[in-house]
Every structure is written in structure tokens, then in C-alpha cells.
Amino acid sequence: MRAMVMLWAAMAAYGADGALVAKGAAEERKACVGCHSLRISSTQRLSRAGWEKELDKMARWGAKITEREALLVYLVDKYGDDKPVEALPRSADGVGR
């Protein structure tokens, strides 16, 4: 459900490029989650060049990225260096669990 809302928001915000952004979002879920959750991407704010370097590094470390351009467009659209930094989320109390 959250993914669908994100997809809709991405498409609404991006008009003609919405399909590419949506493809990039799907690629992120496919290519990245084997090694880490996606939260680590969502807290960063990088330029396209910055995201390019990150994808290069991840590819060297074994990430299978097939839709690289879509993934880049998505990351810059959502987590570009012109996007506001959001407050970090807090976990619930886990003591005693």
C-alpha cells in the first residue's frame, strides 16, 4: 500500500517522467534490499553525480542494477541534494522485548 502511494506521488510530481521514476522505485526495491534496507538511501541528499558514484560503488560490490538510468532519476527525484532534509524517525521502546 505504501509503495502504491509512493508510486502515485512520484508520478503526480513528475508528469511525463513519472513512469521512469516508478521504474526506478521498483529497481531500488529489486536491486538494493538484498544487502540493506532502503531507509539508508532515504536519509541522504545527493546530486546526480553523487548518486552516480554510489551506484558505481554498489555495482562493484555486487548489486545487480539493470535499470540504472531509471534508478538514478528516481533517487535524484526523491533524494536529490535540493530536497529538504527530514527529521530522523524514532523507533519505539524495545527494552524488555
Next chain:
Amino acid sequence: MGLPLLGQTGRPLVFPGKRSMLVHNDFPEDLEAPTESLDSFLTPVERFFVRQHLPRPRVDVGQWRLSVEGMVSRPLTLTLDELLKLPQHKLPATLECAGNGRGYFRPSIPGLQWTKGAVGTAEWGGVRVAELLQRAGMDGKALYASFDGADVGAGQTPDFVRSVPMRKCLDADTMIALTMNGKPLPEIHGAPARLIVPGWDGASWVKWVTRVTVAAEADKGFYFATAYKYPKLPVAPGGAARPEDMEVIEAMPVKSMFTSPGGGTAANPARMRMGRVPLAGFAWGGENRIARVEVSTDGGARWLDATLGKEDFRFAWRQWRMEWTPPGAGYFTLCVRATDSAGRTQPIEAAWNPSGYLWNSIERIAAVVEG
């Protein structure tokens, strides 16, 4: 306050054994302590930050062994029970991630966007590394020991291995810790054994240690040969440095922070009432003791000495406090700066560097005093 965080199942995300933490990542866990929760000299495990490069390994303590090999005449393979029978050492020491504060650098830098809470202090207990190296019959020509943990990355992700120069390995306070605040090391903090390199960046404090390799050279893997390096000379913000112009981070710089108030920005200032306002926090100086902490309540125009806490250890942070009576209602900029025993103090702005390490700018807190 952050938003309530939902895990993949839709239930609130919790980390067993941890209070509410700022979540940078949930797999692997990278958790920051909210600054206002850091209010005691020893940081309770439940508030202690967590940094993991690779997914947490599942370590069967019964099967776990620590080996000491390489340039040694008597290689060792030790069980936890055998380690516990060796002479034990205890030490309060502050652990800080080299990237603590990375989130404040502009232009922004890839990596975890830590703010202030990737730091904590615990009493660590265990066996001196020097003790192990002597028992193993270390070759006097060895220059490094490399420490490998049980954690491994997926795909071609490099293994997390860190080298420590022999002069630091042989320091009487460098140890393989088996306890944290008097209890067995928790799994998330490296059980059953982690390396303690007092005063040095957290990356050196390898968790889930299984192998110590004594060698004439440092490890050539990514996490020592490439990562956790800092430019020898300053670079322009957003610029680059050649690999040969970078050096390995060792001892941490001098730094101080507020924990009361826990934070405050121009957009979201700390709010307080007229009367006596308790200001408090910590200061630490890598391998040096803290000599002085000064506080300003007017943006740095006038500085007053804070009272230092009684716990004064070389490798641990020092608590400081000051009672402030605001002269009236209004908007104030609170600052704190520390000086260590070597005379080092904090810069107005920490030098931007390509990986965003060693942020130690003089902290500024925006505060509104209500009448």
C-alpha cells in the same frame, strides 16, 4: 520528534534492548542516541548508539574462537572461557563514530547522516591485546595487527577488517572487550568480543572479533586502505583529494556537546522558562583529557567556564554543567567549546572533507526563553 516508524510488517519498529532511538537504517541496524537521552557518565546499553557496516552475524558462543596468528611463534586459538581466565582489565572509554555529525556538512556527503548522537561511553572489560600478543610470541618486527570480525557482506561487499599499528596495540588500555558496563557484551555491540582502541574512531573498534593477524603491513582491504581516511591538508568544500593525500584516522579530535537542552535550531529552538536553567553536556578529546569547557549564552561574545564532572579519565568524556539565569525573555544562542590537555580546542566550523568525518564544530543551540 520524529514520526512513529513502521517496520516492514506494519508494526512499530523496535530494536530489542534499545530504547527509542533515531533510526538511520534498520537492516543492518544503524541507530543514533537522541542527545537529550545521554545524561549519565556511563551510557546505558539501551541508549548506546549502533553502527554496523555489514549485517549482524549469528555467533554461536560455544563454537566461537579467537585466533592470534601471522608473525607469532605460538599461534593461539582461544575459547571465551579461556579468555575469561586471562588477566582482566577494565576501562571507561568513549566510543564515537568517525562520521558523527556528517549530516551537518555542506555540501552534503554520502553515508549515514549522523547528527550528534553517534557517541557514548561505557566501562569496557576484557583482555589486553598486548597480553595476547605476548602469549602468542609476537615477532618484534611486526608493525600492525589486523582484526577481523565474524560479519561478512553479501556479494562482493568487502570484509570489515581493520589494522591497528603495533604502538597502539601494545598500549596497556587497548583490549579485546568481553563486557560492557559490567555485563557480557550484547550481541548488537559485538558479542562475545570486540576490540577497544581508546581515543580512536569507532571504525577501529572491530566487533565480533574472531581473528587477530600480526603482520609487517596493514590490511589492504577497502575498510582500511580506502575508507576512514582524512585529507592531510584541508580541501575546499565539495572538492576531492588524491588517495595519496589522505591518511588513516587515528585519535579523535576534541569536541563538546549539549545534552541539556538536547538541541535547538533557528526553525525549532529549544524552549525554556525564566529562572535557573540547567545547561549540561559532555566534552571529550580523543587520547587527551579535557582541561576546560566554556559556555557562551550570547553566540560566542562572552565565554564562561563550566563546572567539570568528577569522573576524569583519559579516554572518556567529561561531563560539564552550568546553571544559567537568563537576563530576560528572548532569543539566545548557546555555545559550548572544549579545550583538551594538549591545548587543542574546537574550530568554529569543522573542515569539510570528502567522507564527512570528524565533525567537531563549536555547537550552537538556538533557545527561546519565555517570560
